[in-house]
Amino acid sequence: xxxxxxxxxxxxxxxxxxxxxxxxxxxxxxxxxxxxxxxxxxxxxxxxxxxxxxxxxxxxxxxxxxxxxxxxxxxxxxxxxxxxxxxxxxxxxxxxxxxxxxxxxxxxxxxxxxxxxxxxxxxxxxxxxxxxxxxxxxxxxxxxxxxxxxxxxxxxxxxxxxxxxxxxxxxxxxxxxxxxxxxxxxxxxxxxxxxxxxxxxxxxxxxxxxxxxxxxxxxxxxxxxxxxxxxxxxxxxxxxxxxxxxxxxxxxxxxxxxxxxxxxxxxxxxxxxxxxxxxxxxxxxxxxxxxxxxxxxxxxxxxxxxxxxxxxxxxxxxxxxxxxxxxxxxxxxxxxxxxxxxxxxxxxxxxxxxxxxxxxxxxxxxxxxxxxxxxxxxxxxxxxxxxxxxxxxxxxxxxxxxxxxxxxxxxxxxxxxxxxxxxxxxx
Amino acid sequence: xxxxxxxxxxxxxxxxxxxxxxxxxxxxxxxxxxxxxxxxxxxxxxxxxxxxxxxxxxxxxxxxxxxxxxxxxxxxxxxxxxxxxxxxxxxxxxxxxxxxxxxxxxxxxxxxxxxxxxxxxxxxxxxxxxxxxxxxxxxxxxxxxxxxxxxxxxxxxxxxxxxxxxxxxxxxxxxxxxxxxxxxxxxxxxxxxxxxxxxxxxxxxxxxxxxxxxxxxxxxxxxxxxxxxxxxxxxxxxxxxxxxxxxxxxxxxxxxxxxxxxxxxxxxxxxxxxxxxxxxxxxxxxxxxxxxxxxxxxxxxxxxxx
Numbered sequence: 001x002x003x004x005x006x007x008x009x010x011x012x013x014x015x016x017x018x019x020x021x022x023x024x025x026x027x028x029x030x031x032x033x034x035x036x037x038x039x040x041x042x043x044x045x046x047x048x049x050x051x052x053x054x055x056x057x058x059x060x061x062x063x064x065x066x067x068x069x070x071x072x073x074x075x076x077x078x079x080x081x082x083x084x085x086x087x088x089x090x091x092x093x094x095x096x097x098x099x100x101x102x103x104x105x106x107x108x109x110x111x112x113x114x115x116x117x118x119x120x121x122x123x124x125x126x127x128x129x130x131x132x133x134x135x136x137x138x139x140x141x142x143x144x145x146x147x148x149x150x151x152x153x154x155x156x157x158x159x160x161x162x163x164x165x166x167x168x169x170x171x172x173x174x175x176x177x178x179x180x181x182x183x184x185x186x187x188x189x190x191x192x193x194x195x196x197x198x199x200x201x202x203x204x205x206x207x208x209x210x211x212x213x214x215x216x217x218x219x220x221x222x223x224x225x226x227x228x229x230x231x232x233x234x235x236x237x238x239x240x241x242x243x244x245x246x247x248x249x250x251x252x253x254x255x256x257x258x259x260x261x262x263x264x265x266x267x268x269x270x271x272x273x274x275x276x277x278x279x280x281x282x283x284x285x286x287x288x289x290x291x292x293x294x295x296x297x298x299x300x301x302x303x304x305x306x307x308x309x310x311x312x313x314x315x316x317x318x319x320x321x322x323x324x325x326x327x328x329x330x331x332x333x334x335x336x337x338x339x340x341x342x343x344x345x346x347x348x349x350x351x352x353x354x355x356x357x358x359x360x361x362x363x364x365x366x367x368x369x370x371x372x373x374x375x376x377x378x379x380x381x382x383x384x385x386x387x388x389x390x391x392x393x394x395x396x397x398x399x400x401x402x403x404x405x406x407x408x409x410x411x412x413x414x415x416x417x418x419x420x421x422x423x424x425x426x427x
Numbered sequence: 428x429x430x431x432x433x434x435x436x437x438x439x440x441x442x443x444x445x446x447x448x449x450x451x452x453x454x455x456x457x458x459x460x461x462x463x464x465x466x467x468x469x470x471x472x473x474x475x476x477x478x479x480x481x482x483x484x485x486x487x488x489x490x491x492x493x494x495x496x497x498x499x500x501x502x503x504x505x506x507x508x509x510x511x512x513x514x515x516x517x518x519x520x521x522x523x524x525x526x527x528x529x530x531x532x533x534x535x536x537x538x539x540x541x542x543x544x545x546x547x548x549x550x551x552x553x554x555x556x557x558x559x560x561x562x563x564x565x566x567x568x569x570x571x572x573x574x575x576x577x578x579x580x581x582x583x584x585x586x587x588x589x590x591x592x593x594x595x596x597x598x599x600x601x602x603x604x605x606x607x608x609x610x611x612x613x614x615x616x617x618x619x620x621x622x623x624x625x626x627x628x629x630x631x632x633x634x635x636x637x638x639x640x641x642x643x644x645x646x647x648x649x650x651x652x653x654x655x656x657x658x659x660x661x662x663x664x665x666x667x668x669x670x671x672x673x674x675x676x677x678x679x680x681x682x683x684x685x686x687x688x689x690x691x692x693x694x695x696x697x698x699x700x701x702x703x704x705x706x707x708x709x710x711x712x713x714x715x716x717x718x719x720x721x722x723x724x725x726x727x728x729x730x731x732x733x
Contacts (some may be wrong), residue, residue, distance in 0.1 A: 007640075011538060015550075018535055022557055022611065025568035028578055032571055040571050041578075086450035093438065095431045105455050111662065112463075113669020113713070115686045116706045119693065120462035123469045123703060153458040185440025214561045216672045217686075221693060233563045237676050241567065249564040256559040260552055 026253055033246035036327055040243040047326035050318040052247040059244065065232035068144070069213055072228055075148035076155055076212040077205050083152065084159030084204060085197070088167050091160075107161075109154035114217025121150035122221050143224025150222045155211045159204040166200035258307060265301035272298065470704035491704035510688060517685040518712065520599075521668035524606045528663050529656065531607065532614040536655075537648065539615070540622030541630075558612050566605050566676040573601035573677070597679040605677040606667045613666065614659040621655030622648065657726040661717050668713050685709055 032040035036047040056062060087106050094102055109117065129140040139145060170193065178188040194201075216230045223231050236245060436444040471487045495514075498507030539547055557565065572578050573595035580592040595601045625648065633643045649656070674684035689709070692702030 011534075014534060015538070018531070019550075019553060021608070023553065025565070025572055025608070026557060026560065029564070029568035029571055039576075041574075041576060083450050083454040086447045087454060089439075089447050090451045093435060102455075105459060109459060111665045112710065113665060113686070115669050115671055115689055116466070116710050117462075119689070119703055119706050120466040121458075123699065124462035124465040127465055127469075149458065153454075153462075156454055156458075185443045189443055210559055214563075216562050217669065220671065220690070230561055230563055233561065233567075234672060234675065237563060237567050237570070241570070245564070245567055246571075249560065249568065252560050252564065253556075256556055260556060264548075264552065 026249070029246050030250040030253055032243050033250040035243065036323060036330070038242060040241055040246045046330045047323045048321070049323040049327070050321065051323070052243040053251075053318070055242070055244040056247045056251075061227075061232050062229065062244075062248065065227055065229035068223075068226045069229040071144060072147050072151065072219075072226075073209045073212045075144070076151045077208045079148060080152040080156035080159050080208045081201060081204050083156040084163050085201070087156065087160045088163040091164060092167060107157055110157045112154070114154070114215065115221070117153055118150055118218040118221030121146060121153065121218070125149070141224070143222065143226035146222035146224060147219050147226070147228065150218045151212050151215055154218070155208045158211060159208055162204040162207060163197065163200050166197060170196055254311065258304075261300050261304040261307060265298055265304050268298045268300055466703045467707055469700055470707045472700050474698045474700050491701045492708070494701060495705060495708060513683045513688055514685050514708070514712075516682075517668060518716070520603065520606075521664050524603060524610075524667045525660050525664045527603070527607050528610060528614045529660060532611060532659070533618060533656075536615045536618035536652075537622055537644075540619045540625070541627065554612060554615065562609065562672050563676065565609060566673050569601060569605045569608060570596075570676055573604070594679075596677065597681075599679060599682055601677040602674060602679070602682065605673040606670060609670065609673055610663045610666055613662045617655040617659040617662070618652055619655070621652045625651050653724070653726060657721060657724065660720070664717065665713055669709065 029040070033052055034048055034050070035041065035045060036049040036051075091099070091103065091106075125140050125146055129138055132138075132140070134140060174192050174196075175188050178192050179185070183191065213228075214230060215228075216234060219228055219231060220234070227235075233245060233248070236242070435448070438444075439447060470491055471489070472485060473488055473490060475484060495507055495510055498504060498510075539550060570577075574580070575592045575594060575596075577595075579595065580589070583589050584592065629647055629651075630643055633647050638646065669686055670684065671686045671690060674682075674687055675690075678684060678687070685705070686709070689702050689705045692698050692705060
């Protein structure tokens with residue numbers, strides 16, 4: 001089947017392009033964190049360096065931003081998970097006629113642009129603040145408070161979606177049984193519902209923290225005097241970028257991959273244990289099932305171990321390695337290159353001038369196809385004034401203009417180098 | 428006490444019931460409804476220094492909306508050409524970003540939804556990882572690639588496609604790539620969720636009856652995936668029209684996004700009512716456009732967010 005094979009190949013090519021678009025930028029950014037030029041670039045590769053990491057850890061503003069981000073993140077997690085849970089419980093019990101309206105209201109913040117949420121939060125709490133007659137430094141206009149409130153508005157909706165999915169599988173009879181057995185409502189909630197919801201609450205909390213940590217659109221209006229990491233990063237990126245930001249990105253990428261691998265290998269491990277239990281006899285079960293080793297048949301775990309070894313090795317080399325020599329060498333090389341280029345230019349110019357001289361003093365030696373140009377040169381009047389070489393400042397250009405000036409004065413010509421084709425494209 | 432509330436408290440107990448009700452009311456009324464109304468109200472007021480707020484000058488006015496359409500009073504032009512152009516451009520660009528994302532993501536979502544196997548988990552992980560990384564850093568990564576001495580220019584010049592570096596930033600290619608990149612996940616997941624539940628037998632049946640793959644998608648898969656497609660498109664459109672970080676970092680010096688105008692009104696001009704008016708215009712226009720598109724493609728509101 002020819003056509004089927006073509007389809008299969010084109011699917012893989014498409015997947016390749018897609019993931020290159022998705023992951024390529026992150027890989028390239030990570031590479032720039034280890035390259036020595038002060039502007040983040042992956043090409044040309046100059047020197048392996050770790051100085052951007054130390055530059056990152058010495059940046060007070062970044063560290064302060066991380067601190068604020070963590071405070072805001074924790075506040076947002078607490079507020080949005082509890083609001084999301086309350087919202088989810090309400091959704092399962094609300095009067096059916098109100099249900100659609102209620103659902104629209106609590107889902108709307110996901111679709112409202114973050115900028116609008118930020119503005120409305122700022123404007124609303126500013127008004128409350130004024131109505132209560134509080135000053136500009138009150139709690140209600142505090143950047144941390146406003147940011148937590150603003151972010152929770154929409155992050156709670158994310159949490160709600162995660163929590164509702166699990167709550168739908170909850171059997172209400174469990175709570176009723178607990179109540180019948182004499183538990184109070186609070187006890188039933190704490191002992192029955194909460195343990196059931198724990199996995200969903202955990203994922204909602206992680207989601208909320210990540211969403212809060214990376215939020216920019218809302219925070220940029222509400223942060224006040226407490227810029228979060230994202231705000232600091234945005235300001236740095238807008239007003240001049242350094243590879244220290246790449247270094248931070250690399251750390252985040254590495255942490256993300258690390259946690260993803262841990263999660264993945266845990267899931268796989270659980271599956272393996274389940275599998276082993278399924279096949280075990282009763283006797284084996286009572287004695288304890290033989291479970292395959294942690295690494296066997298668990299690619300994620302193997303990658304995880306390799307990843308840890310790799311990162312230890314990188315940190316090890318980072319402490320021992322000094323890029324100074326390489327940087328000095330690259331600098332030297334650049335200097336040599338620059339000198340070469342200057343020499344090249346000078347040589348070219350000398351050659352040009354030589355041609356002119358020849359045109360003036362020794363017409364016989366000009367090659368036939370150049371005959372036209374030097375003749376005009378001879379008839380020129382303005383000397384070297386319009387010679388573009390005279391305008392450029394560096395030394396060898398000075399030589400050039402001197403030379404052509406001498407050339408003009410020597411033969412009383414009319415338009416100087418104006419019509420000399422060499423002058424028009426000499427630079 | 429109305430019956431509904433009575434039943435609610437009976438079921439949850441007084442303490443729990445009050446906590447739930449309080450949190451829900453705080454969220455819906457205090458964080459969602461009142462701030463939006465407050466912004467709407469604010470957009471109809473003149474820009475006054477704090478002591479004069481609530482004073483005799485603090486009256487409702489259409490000035491801020493007039494400014495968007497007609498520009499400053501006594502200005503040289505009849506209409507506020509600059510801002511209106513930015514507004515128009517933002518909406519058009521957001522539509523294009525949405526279409527681009529849909530075309531890019533539909534095959535991936537279909538593939539992920541209809542293929543079984545271990546590698547699907549890895550693909551899903553690879554999809555999610557970029558979205559655990561900061562929005563700013565994602566834009567920054569694209570800027571490294573699209574910069575004048577960036578990777579893409581180096582490669583293209585090495586291949587001999589261009590002689591001089593091509594300015595991707597000034598031509599807005601970097602911006603569109605960045606916006607598309609930012610919302611891939613939001614497009615893939617709703618479509619994937621729907622397509623995953625599509626019975627493979629339906630596709631097999633269509634194929635057995637001799638339908639070409641194009642016809643299978645047009646007649647079977649796309650109609651079935653419509654709710655997912657529409658919620659993905661809605662989210663991508665709303666979020667890219669309201670994006671701020673990507674245009675600030677990846678936009679050329681002359682290209683403005685409408686949200687950047689709002690940002691300027693707030694931070695550079697400190698004209699909050701004007702900024703609020705612009706925000707209201709953006710929000711209302713986006714919602715109207717989404718509703719219009721839903722009517723055109725015959726999708727219900729209830730299908731969204733599933």
